[in-house]
Amino acid sequence: MRFTVVFFFWSAAFANAAEVRNSSFDEMAPQTGHPVAWHGTCLPGKGRFIRYECDQLDGREGGRALKMSIRPDHPDEAVSYNVFQDLTGLEPGQRYRIAAKVRTLGVKNRPGVMLQCYGKQRKEMLAFAHTGAERLDKDITEWRTLEGYVTIPDGTDLARLRVGMSSVGNVGGTAWFDDVEVTKAD
Numbered sequence: 001m002r003f004t005v006v007f008f009f010w011s012a013a014f015a016n017a018a019e020v021r022n023s024s025f026d027e028m029a030p031q032t033g034h035p036v037a038w039h040g041t042c043l044p045g046k047g048r049f050i051r052y053e054c055d056q057l058d059g060r061e062g063g064r065a066l067k068m069s070i071r072p073d074h075p076d077e078a079v080s081y082n083v084f085q086d087l088t089g090l091e092p093g094q095r096y097r098i099a100a101k102v103r104t105l106g107v108k109n110r111p112g113v114m115l116q117c118y119g120k121q122r123k124e125m126l127a128f129a130h131t132g133a134e135r136l137d138k139d140i141t142e143w144r145t146l147e148g149y150v151t152i153p154d155g156t157d158l159a160r161l162r163v164g165m166s167s168v169g170n171v172g173g174t175a176w177f178d179d180v181e182v183t184k185a186d
């Protein structure tokens, strides 16, 4: 047991990337079709307006991608839809790059990736990285890599990684995501 703990600590200290579980969305929960290790958000009682699924057809070669679809009859309200997971082992003072590949169909406001750093109280965000906003005139039909940067502040206790898009301008639209990364950027 002692050996296991020591080894784990050592490997975490020297790893160049934070571990993002199921970062390629290739692992699918068989019952639901949802990606393993990610949690999908929705409005209470209105889950039917958003769909998260692992998509074999639209994945890159040899795997699946996350497919996120907002139904055409979505109510006229702004909702930030995303799947998220919490990361551990990010080093305070270290700059990190967040990245993911994306494609879109019928989406006007580009999807993105965000990393939010919270302290122990979890009340206020200490810092965040995101891949920016962009108005789309046409679909992103070839995989495009999005990226953003953040330096992890002292006192960060929780780093929440989100992948998603707003309902604004995107009702009836679909986005695909693949290959999410959080790596050191020095």
Ligand SMILES: [Ca+2]
Binding pocket: 024, 025, 026, 059, 060, 063, 064, 065, 178, 179
């Ligand atoms: Ca994949």
